[in-house]
Amino acid sequence: xxxxxxxxxxxxxxxEWQQMMPADVSLSSADxxxxxxxxxxxxxxxADKARRAxxxxxxxxxxxxxxxxxxxxxxxxxxxxxFFLKAMGDDAxxxxxRGDEPxxxxxxxxxxxxxxxxxxxxxxxxxxxxPPRGENGxxxxxxxxxxxxxxxYAEMSAEDKNTVSHRRRAIxxxxxxxxx
Amino acid sequence: xxxxxxxxxxxxxxxEWQQMMPADVSLSSADxxxxxxxxxxxxxxxADKARRAxxxxxxxxxxxxxxxxxxxxxxxxxxxxxFFLKAMGDDAxxxxxRGDEPxxxxxxxxxxxxxxxxxxxxxxxxxxxxPPRGENGxxxxxxxxxxxxxxxYAEMSAEDKNTVSHRRRAIxxxxxxxxx
Numbered sequence: 001x002x003x004x005x006x007x008x009x010x011x012x013x014x015x016e017w018q019q020m021m022p023a024d025v026s027l028s029s030a031d032x033x034x035x036x037x038x039x040x041x042x043x044x045x046x047a048d049k050a051r052r053a054x055x056x057x058x059x060x061x062x063x064x065x066x067x068x069x070x071x072x073x074x075x076x077x078x079x080x081x082x083f084f085l086k087a088m089g090d091d092a093x094x095x096x097x098r099g100d101e102p103x104x105x106x107x108x109x110x111x112x113x114x115x116x117x118x119x120x121x122x123x124x125x126x127x128x129x130x131p132p133r134g135e136n137g138x139x140x141x142x143x144x145x146x147x148x149x150x151x152x153y154a155e156m157s158a159e160d161k162n163t164v165s166h167r168r169r170a171i172x173x174x175x176x177x178x179x180x
Numbered sequence: 181x182x183x184x185x186x187x188x189x190x191x192x193x194x195x196e197w198q199q200m201m202p203a204d205v206s207l208s209s210a211d212x213x214x215x216x217x218x219x220x221x222x223x224x225x226x227a228d229k230a231r232r233a234x235x236x237x238x239x240x241x242x243x244x245x246x247x248x249x250x251x252x253x254x255x256x257x258x259x260x261x262x263f264f265l266k267a268m269g270d271d272a273x274x275x276x277x278r279g280d281e282p283x284x285x286x287x288x289x290x291x292x293x294x295x296x297x298x299x300x301x302x303x304x305x306x307x308x309x310x311p312p313r314g315e316n317g318x319x320x321x322x323x324x325x326x327x328x329x330x331x332x333y334a335e336m337s338a339e340d341k342n343t344v345s346h347r348r349r350a351i352x353x354x355x356x357x358x359x360x
Contacts, residue, residue, distance in 0.1 A: 035217050035218075036218040037215050037216065037218060038216040038217060038219075038225070040263045040266075040267070074267040075267055076260075076264055076267050076268070077260070078263070080218070080256075080257070080260050080263070083220045083260070084253070086220075087255055087256050096276075
């Protein structure tokens with residue numbers, strides 16, 4: 001049985017992860033505060049965070065980081081998106097793109113480090129930024145419509161969102177990588 | 181004679197600092213690469229960087245960090261501005277504000293750490309973002325017009341810019357702080 005620690009204080013996130021783990025992986029959460037490095041490359045941020053988490057815990061760790069890459073902003077705000085949501089509110093991405101190129105990629109980077117092996121994966125969902133619609137989810141969910149859907153993340157049920165989300169894709173890639 | 185190391189690889193920056201130093205301070209440069217923390221607070225970024233620089237050098241250090249705070253973006257991109265200039269080009273700030281609220285504050289944070297005393301100062305220049313004009317300077321200089329002037333940073337001579345700049349104001353505050 002492989003024991004891995006997911007760095008999060010969010011029980012819903014832990015549950016989403018646990019539901020997807022294969023039978024031979026036991027996932028617990030570790031609620032620790034980690035400094036993040038300043039980089040526009042979300043995989044680099046996640047890898048650095050995994051190293052810090054391992055240094056603190058001394059056990060195999062996995063961390064996540066989210067990035068929103070707006071075509072209009074040439075790939076930014078990227079991992080800095082959380083600062084924009086905090087400063088400008090949940091509709092920040094719509095305020096940044098209004099009346100202009102709405103293409104965006106939402107990405108989740110997952111990094112694993114056990115003191116010896118370090119790897120990162122990146123799950124991404126292409127789509128576009130739209131005027132806010134829907135009441136579910138959180139953060140930028142009401143302003144992001146994935147390609148192939150005519151609803152925003154915030155108009156989907158949690159189950160439906162989980163089947164298409166950037167996090168889901170990243171977790172799937174992570175499981176593949178762990179099994180190899 | 182107090183010996184301080186300015187973390188920079190830029191000889192012009194070192195000279196600008198040296199010209200302003202009081203007679204009892206000797207300033208040399210240390211060209212080291214430092215990780216920066218992800219924060220929208222430029223003084224916090226600078227303070228963290230000063231701690232890292234001291235850890236590496238073991239001598240009194242001073243570091244700088246620049247932030248551009250757009251009213252339209254509720255104070256962002258802040259210290260992340262360098263990523264926006266790199267991704268979107270030198271006119272990034274104009275692209276971000278075009279046709280909208282042009283108010284901006286350009287700030288320079290300076291942090292000092294000698295292993296015992298840590299302090300930061302912040303020099304700032306209020307102004308507005310305008311269509312690019314002028315050939316001097318670098319980065320966002322062509323798009324920033326300080327309050328009280330009808331020229332952009334890039335339309336000023338280096339000497340004139342140095343008398344009004346965010347860096348000059350920060351260095352002046354730093355000298356006051358060092359002398360106390």
